[in-house]
Amino acid sequence: MVEKAGSQAAQAVADPEIETKAKKIRPEQMVKDPGLDETIKRLTPEQIESVIKRVLTKETAARLRVYLDTCVHCGLCAEACHTYLSRDRDPEYSPVAKVKNTLWEIVKRKGKVDGEFLKNASRIAFTECAVCRRCSMYCPFGIDIAYLLIVVRRILNLLYVVPAYLQDTTNSHAVTMNQMWVQEDEWIDTLQWQEEEARMEMAKARIPLDKEGADIMYSVIAPEPKILAQLINYMAQIMTVAGMDWTMPATDGWDNSNMAMYSGDFETMGRVERQHYETAFRLKVKKIVMGECGHAFRGAAYDGPKWLVWKHPPVPLIHAVEFYYDLLKTGTIKIAKKFPEPTTVQDPCNIVRGKGLGKKLRYVMNALCEDFRDVNPRLEHNYCCMAGGGTINCGPPWTRSRMVSNKVKAEQFKATGAKIIVTPCHNCHSGIEQLVSFYKLGMHVKFISEILVECMEVPQHLKV
Amino acid sequence: MYEFARGPLVWIALLVFAGGCLYRLVWMVRAAKQDKVVIPYMSWKYGLRSLLHWIVPFASRNMRLHPVMTVVTFVFHICLLLTPIFLLAHNVLWQQSWGVSWWSLPSRLADVMTVAVMAGGIFFIGRRLRLPEVRNVTDYSDYLLIAVVLAPFVTGFIASQQWFAYRTMVILHMWTGALMLMAIPFTRLSHMLYFIFTRMYMGSEFGAVRNAKDW
Numbered sequence: 001m002v003e004k005a006g007s008q009a010a011q012a013v014a015d016p017e018i019e020t021k022a023k024k025i026r027p028e029q030m031v032k033d034p035g036l037d038e039t040i041k042r043l044t045p046e047q048i049e050s051v052i053k054r055v056l057t058k059e060t061a062a063r064l065r066v067y068l069d070t071c072v073h074c075g076l077c078a079e080a081c082h083t084y085l086s087r088d089r090d091p092e093y094s095p096v097a098k099v100k101n102t103l104w105e106i107v108k109r110k111g112k113v114d115g116e117f118l119k120n121a122s123r124i125a126f127t128e129c130a131v132c133r134r135c136s137m138y139c140p141f142g143i144d145i146a147y148l149l150i151v152v153r154r155i156l157n158l159l160y161v162v163p164a165y166l167q168d169t170t171n172s173h174a175v176t177m178n179q180m181w182v183q184e185d186e187w188i189d190t191l192q193w194q195e196e197e198a199r200m201e202m203a204k205a206r207i208p209l210d211k212e213g214a215d216i217m218y219s220v221i222a223p224e225p226k227i228l229a230q231l232i233n234y235m236a237q238i239m240t241v242a243g244m245d246w247t248m249p250a251t252d253g254w255d256n257s258n259m260a261m262y263s264g265d266f267e268t269m270g271r272v273e274r275q276h277y278e279t280a281f282r283l284k285v286k287k288i289v290m291g292e293c294g295h296a297f298r299g300a301a302y303d304g305p306k307w308l309v310w311k312h313p314p315v316p317l318i319h320a321v322e323f324y325y326d327l328l329k330t331g332t333i334k335i336a337k338k339f340p341e342p343t344t345v346q347d348p349c350n351i352v353r354g355k356g357l358g359k360k361l362r363y364v365m366n367a368l369c370e371d372f373r374d375v376n377p378r379l380e381h382n383y384c385c386m387a388g389g390g391t392i393n394c395g396p397p398w399t400r401s402r403m404v405s406n407k408v409k410a411e412q413f414k415a416t417g418a419k420i421i422v423t424p425c426h427n428c429h430s431g432i433e434q435l436v437s438f439y440k441l442g443m444h445v446k447f448i449s450e451i452l453v454e455c456m457e458v459p460q461h462l463k464v
Numbered sequence: 465m466y467e468f469a470r471g472p473l474v475w476i477a478l479l480v481f482a483g484g485c486l487y488r489l490v491w492m493v494r495a496a497k498q499d500k501v502v503i504p505y506m507s508w509k510y511g512l513r514s515l516l517h518w519i520v521p522f523a524s525r526n527m528r529l530h531p532v533m534t535v536v537t538f539v540f541h542i543c544l545l546l547t548p549i550f551l552l553a554h555n556v557l558w559q560q561s562w563g564v565s566w567w568s569l570p571s572r573l574a575d576v577m578t579v580a581v582m583a584g585g586i587f588f589i590g591r592r593l594r595l596p597e598v599r600n601v602t603d604y605s606d607y608l609l610i611a612v613v614l615a616p617f618v619t620g621f622i623a624s625q626q627w628f629a630y631r632t633m634v635i636l637h638m639w640t641g642a643l644m645l646m647a648i649p650f651t652r653l654s655h656m657l658y659f660i661f662t663r664m665y666m667g668s669e670f671g672a673v674r675n676a677k678d679w
């Protein structure tokens with residue numbers, strides 16, 4: 001079933017023009033997903049009502065009620081949403097319509113909703129909204145519409161109506177404290193393997209494991225050891241050239257990703273974030289530097305702390321973009337030869353709307369690239385990749401729908417005329433790779449570290 | 465009817481309005497405490513910065529994307545707030561009853577402002593009917609709210625022009641005015657109260673926590 005949906009998506013790639021592509025496919029029809037289809041069969045009306053009542057009275061307060069009472073149904077948020085813009089301004093895809101079809105009904109019917117309703121709500125909240133928070137910048141009242149959709153996700157999580165792939169990721173967090181079922185021996189083995197790889201490129205490159213008292217704890221998301229291990233050796237080379245005193249944990253807590261945050265399993269989200277910070281405390285580091293990932297930053301910087309009732313992260317948290325910016329700005333790392341190909345960039349929501357790193361990102365891009373071509377709209381107003389917010393983790397059944405939901409992104413990249421798209425975020429990276437192949441953009445997607453390693457000046461004594 | 469409207473109704477309306485607003489604000493603060501993150505995140509600096517960008521016309525991107533809506537909504541809301549407060553006829557009544565009065569609008573200008581409110585209301589109704597993304601989230605209550613707001617302006621305008629049935633219009637004007645005041649705290653018209661707080665909270669979260677702009 002899952003494979004069938006995947007092969008349909010593969011077939012659809014045949015069509016060349018972006019416009020006709022998105023028009024030809026109507027993914028609104030529900031695809032099959034055991035996480036929704038099977039789970040709703042087991043629900044009882046009493047269970048649904050009591051879970052909804054609990055979330056609406058015990059877990060939410062001012063924001064939910066005031067937002068619902070303040071919204072005047074003006075529709076001005078529509079302009080913000082890439083799914084609405086991509087689907088030819090279909091009113092059902094405006095942010096407020098997504099709230100109408102989920103939360104308004106739930107509140108109006110006082111929790112007396114059925115399985116079919118929840119399945120529909122699950123499609124909307126998990127696969128058609130990436131909780132990117134662009135709409136809260138377009139609502140005149142500043143209503144945090146993404147928060148309202150997260151409340152819906154929370155209800156669905158407590159009723160187990162979560163897309164199967166996303167739930168599997170959350171289960172992995174709960175069991176292994178990382179996103180991809182990586183075992184401790186595999187983790188350590190991967191780091192040692194990547195240390196060897198790094199030493200082939202650079203003399204004295206090391207990945208210090210579990211070094212107490214280092215300045216920096218470097219944390220990554222689990223897909224790095226699992227499928228993109230080379231990124232770890234790139235960072236080892238960067239750290240070596242920069243002469244940093246750094247370490248990576250040998251125990252749980254090395255993974256900074258957090259899909260539980262997006263599936264609505266806040267208990268697991270809290271455990272993951274607490275473990276990440278406790279590991280930093282155990283290693284007595286001065287700060288955490290994290291790899292190129294947006295959602296992980298969001299989880300560690302505010303969604304996690306909010307749940308744990310910490311106003312700020314207890315250990316300073318530096319995103320890779322900020323780290324590279326500092327290295328380049330201070331001249332700690334110099335550029336030997338700029339990257340020659342025309343390059344554009346994706347502003348990841350969670351570090352640009354989430355930490356205002358857009359300008360620093362551009363500084364890095366201009367420092368690294370000879371021909372940097374900016375996107376429009378950009379910075380805080382950039383369109384989401386439609387892979388973050390847990391949407392890509394909903395897996396193959398939903399890929400086609402997500403692609404159609406982000407026609408504007410494909411058009412935005414095409415207009416730059418660039419050959420390379422830089423994405424300092426894993427979700428953006430994977431999502432945009434899919435987008436490039438779906439819309440036949442003929443572009444390639446890279447992380448900053450890939451370009452930085454290629455372009456940085458390596459001192460003589462570190463050369464192999 | 466007139467005597468009742470001129471006397472007790474004014475007091476009832478004002479009490480319900482003021483008491484209702486107070487109640488909703490106290491309720492909001494208590495709920496905000498329960499929400500844990502709201503009060504600690506609130507920041508005067510970033511809250512006001514956001515508010516400023518949303519009460520100055522065209523200071524936010526979305527306002528620039530909808531220029532007609534922006535002009536209409538600002539004119540509508542400004543006239544809606546100022547006209548009743550600075551209308552000469554209202555001033556005269558306050559002078560008679562409570563012995564207070566203040567500067568009042570020239571009557572021509574007040575007429576223009578009243579017409580602007582009515583035109584704005586009609587624009588909003590048209591928008592609800594015409595734009596698919598607005599129509600999709602509109603139900604009868606949205607029209608009812610516009611009607612509640614427009615009614616005192618329509619009746620007041622007809623009465624002031626003395627076109628017909630002056631006394632009936634004045635009574636209707638007083639009743640609909642009272643109705644609108646009393647509706648503010650208990651309907652979505654409460655955005656008048658809450659707008660400042662929702663905007664300031666979002667501005668605080670964007671500015672103080674996320675180091676980003678929200679306009």
